[in-house]
Amino acid sequence: MLPLLTREKNADRVLRHASGDKRFKILEVHMKKHQFRQDALIEVLHKAQELFGFLEDDLLLFIAAKLKLPPSRVFGVATFYHFFTLKPQGEHTCVVCLGTACYVKGADKIMAAIQEKYRIKAGETTPDNQLSLLTARCIGACGIAPAVTFDGHVAPKLTPEATLEKLNTLI
Amino acid sequence: MQLDDLKALVAKHIGARKKIVLRTCMSAGCMSSQADVIKRNLEAEVKAQGREAEVEVRRVGCMGFCGQGPLIGVDGLSAKEKLFEFVKPTDAPAIVASLQGAACDVQVGNPDHPFFARQMRIVRANGGIVDPERIEDYLAVGGYQALHQVLTEMQPSEVVDEITTSGLRGRGGAGFPTGLKWGTVAKSAGAKKYVVCNGDEGDPGAFMDRSVLESDPHIVLEGMAIAAYAVGADQGFLYVRAEYPLAISRLQTAIKQAKALGLLGGGIFESPFNFNIDIRIGAGAFVCGEETALMASVEGKRGTPRPRPPFPAESGLWGCPTLINNVETFANITAIINRGGAWYAGIGTEKSKGTKVFALTGKIKNNGLIEVPMGIPLRQIVEEMGGGAPAGGHIKSVQTGGPSGGCIPAAYLDTPVDYESLTKLGSIMGSGGMVVMDDATNMVEIAKFYMEFCMEESCGKCIPCRAGTAQMFHLLEKITQRRGTARDLAKLEELCDMVRHTSLCGLGQTAPNPVASTLKFFRSEYEALLQPDPFGPRPSVTTQSAEPVTL
Numbered sequence: 001m002l003p004l005l006t007r008e009k010n011a012d013r014v015l016r017h018a019s020g021d022k023r024f025k026i027l028e029v030h031m032k033k034h035q036f037r038q039d040a041l042i043e044v045l046h047k048a049q050e051l052f053g054f055l056e057d058d059l060l061l062f063i064a065a066k067l068k069l070p071p072s073r074v075f076g077v078a079t080f081y082h083f084f085t086l087k088p089q090g091e092h093t094c095v096v097c098l099g100t101a102c103y104v105k106g107a108d109k110i111m112a113a114i115q116e117k118y119r120i121k122a123g124e125t126t127p128d129n130q131l132s133l134l135t136a137r138c139i140g141a142c143g144i145a146p147a148v149t150f151d152g153h154v155a156p157k158l159t160p161e162a163t164l165e166k167l168n169t170l171i
Numbered sequence: 172m173q174l175d176d177l178k179a180l181v182a183k184h185i186g187a188r189k190k191i192v193l194r195t196c197m198s199a200g201c202m203s204s205q206a207d208v209i210k211r212n213l214e215a216e217v218k219a220q221g222r223e224a225e226v227e228v229r230r231v232g233c234m235g236f237c238g239q240g241p242l243i244g245v246d247g248l249s250a251k252e253k254l255f256e257f258v259k260p261t262d263a264p265a266i267v268a269s270l271q272g273a274a275c276d277v278q279v280g281n282p283d284h285p286f287f288a289r290q291m292r293i294v295r296a297n298g299g300i301v302d303p304e305r306i307e308d309y310l311a312v313g314g315y316q317a318l319h320q321v322l323t324e325m326q327p328s329e330v331v332d333e334i335t336t337s338g339l340r341g342r343g344g345a346g347f348p349t350g351l352k353w354g355t356v357a358k359s360a361g362a363k364k365y366v367v368c369n370g371d372e373g374d375p376g377a378f379m380d381r382s383v384l385e386s387d388p389h390i391v392l393e394g395m396a397i398a399a400y401a402v403g404a405d406q407g408f409l410y411v412r413a414e415y416p417l418a419i420s421r422l423q424t425a426i427k428q429a430k431a432l433g434l435l436g437g438g439i440f441e442s443p444f445n446f447n448i449d450i451r452i453g454a455g456a457f458v459c460g461e462e463t464a465l466m467a468s469v470e471g472k473r474g475t476p477r478p479r480p481p482f483p484a485e486s487g488l489w490g491c492p493t494l495i496n497n498v499e500t501f502a503n504i505t506a507i508i509n510r511g512g513a514w515y516a517g518i519g520t521e522k523s524k525g526t527k528v529f530a531l532t533g534k535i536k537n538n539g540l541i542e543v544p545m546g547i548p549l550r551q552i553v554e555e556m557g558g559g560a561p562a563g564g565h566i567k568s569v570q571t572g573g574p575s576g577g578c579i580p581a582a583y584l585d586t587p588v589d590y591e592s593l594t595k596l597g598s599i600m601g602s603g604g605m606v607v608m609d610d611a612t613n614m615v616e617i618a619k620f621y622m623e624f625c626m627e628e629s630c631g632k633c634i635p636c637r638a639g640t641a642q643m644f645h646l647l648e649k650i651t652q653r654r655g656t657a658r659d660l661a662k663l664e665e666l667c668d669m670v671r672h673t674s675l676c677g678l679g680q681t682a683p684n685p686v687a688s689t690l691k692f693f694r695s696e697y698e699a700l701l702q703p704d705p706f707g708p709r710p711s712v713t714t715q716s717a718e719p720v721t722l
């Protein structure tokens with residue numbers, strides 16, 4: 001949850017971040033490209049996640065201040081959409097597609113195999129911070145089901161064994 | 172730019188083409204099997220074998236037969252096109268050598284296979300033929316001529332009439348007549364109007380829109396521009412899922428190229444008509460496929476739907492009249508303008524005109540994308556084009572319409588595929604996902620799978636959907652764990668009715684469909700899992716009248 005901050009403290013933190021980390025500057029340039037329009041919030045959040053990996057509370061406050069939106073609105077949008085994550089991700093990500101085509105072709109077994117070996121559930125990261133296991137609703141790769149995305153690269157027609165092997169070489 | 176300038180550009184582009192073209196499929200499916208490496212290797216190999224003068228390697232979009240990918244089509248070698256299947260990066264030398272008659276052991280596909288032969292391609296006419304990242308390729312197949320014709324020869328009302336004549340219905344799932352929608356937006360008063368393209372293809376098991384956007388982005392842009400002229404809009408938004416990064420980057424390229432040639436932006440074809448398109452990237456919310464939720468998302472808000480009326484045609488984005496159509500609907504427009512509404516109305520059935528693209532996936536031999544005329548029997552799609560179930564299986568049912576649709580049992584395979592026939596069976600046309608299930612598939616598990624999907628994707632705004640889908644999921648979980656009784660089944664059926672009739676938007680109203688249709692056709696599978704009721708049979712409850720309630 002968002003920490004309860006007073007107005008002054010809030011502004012203070014935003015300023016400190018904005019001056020220190022270069023990525024805030026890049027994000028601000030991106031917002032400027034959208035003329036700080038409030039309807040560009042989702043685009044801005046995409047960019048923020050791309051830069052920082054996940055959406056920290058401070059980052060959301062920074063965006064809210066710059067777009068002149070209440071933090072509740074920014075926080076509300078960030079939590080509504082599945083694509084945004086408010087928790088840090090592991091070194092590697094493994095996204096198992098659980099769309100219908102992948103599901104009937106055994107994506108559930110792939111999921112079970114990963115869960116068993118790495119002892120994490122969907123949405124969790126291993127304690128050593130190496131692997132985050134995520135699921136997708138459908139990545140539109142139904143013709144080559146079941147598909148799993150490893151660090152952004154889609155691998156086609158997988159089996160539980162092949163998936164574990166891929167993860168072994170990755171980590 | 173004038174039409175003559177464009178024609179000169181096209182003539183130059185065609186003149187530079189080489190005799191033999193190796194078309195490499197570079198859409199997302201084949202890309203995951205290293206299609207980019209294959210293309211690079213082919214280019215290097217053409218150089219190494221000294222064939223640069225006659226052979227070119229072209230990046231193309233989806234050819235449709237995704238299950239056999241990566242695919243490479245060869246043109247200019249013989250009268251018929253040649254198709255290589257399951258190509259590996261190491262096959263490049265053999266493929267290039269085979270162009271001079273050398274033996275090659277790469278699997279060759281049959282272009283006369285029913286999978287291709289039974290198709291009728293309007294929306295996907297250019298898929299697998301044009302380079303999606305070069306506007307010249309699209310212009311060479313007659314692209315943007317429909318827009319020119321509309322701007323120079325037709326009144327906006329004539330464009331709407333042409334679309335009405337064609338009988339085109341919305342391809343997003345509900346099947347609302349497109350001409351009627353355009354007419355309403357055109358008549359709505361307002362200084363500012365918007366055109367929105369719904370590319371939030373959220374149905375699991377569907378990838379038609381992705382393929383159209385990746386393979387032929389300009390056909391959608393041109394369709395949107397024609398729509399904007401017809402309804403009097405000057406700003407468009409193309410809403411695409413974040414899960415489709417390749418489609419987003421190709422659309423960005425396409426918009427840039429069209430603007431550079433004066434086919435988008437200010438004064439298109441040197442006429443007073445202006446039209447700009449901005450891309451809006453979704454962020455993974457299924458409910459944003461619903462039009463009012465999508466509009467909220469375009470405005471940068473949480474994607475929650477609102478009651479209709481007012482319909483977007485009267486009060487949409489920022490309260491202005493807004494036309495929202497699906498990707499596939501827009502992709503049909505240029506063909507209708509070029510060949511006439513009457514021609515289009517000649518295809519399909521009485522109430523469902525034209526063609527429909529389906530994503531044929533699941534337990535079936537031939538996976539991929541097909542475009543068929545409306546009214547084709549399901550059996551032809553599944554058995555002839557799809558080749559039936561893989562060895563050792565029998566087709567049990569076909570799921571259409573994703574989480575909003577239902578399962579059609581094998582006994583009804585002779586049903587013609589059109590809006591009304593599918594609705595009659597308790598399913599829907601939907602956006603075009605067609606997932607085939609064989610006898611190894613447990614239908615109760617499938618119903619549970621969809622209910623879990625709807626439960627998680629419910630936006631939470633209205634209670635019947637938020638709480639109803641959760642209750643239904645828990646009941647299904649109980650039944651699949653063999654802890655359910657006849658009482659639970661009755662409760663499940665009651666909830667189906669309640670959620671359907673009292674939910675705010677399409678997500679909730681259709682969420683019970685997968686359960687209802689599997690209960691209708693595969694009830695025995697549910698009953699086999701039930702436990703005896705320790706309290707005896709449930710007293711019968713008279714349900715109240717099932718009038719739809721608007722929130």
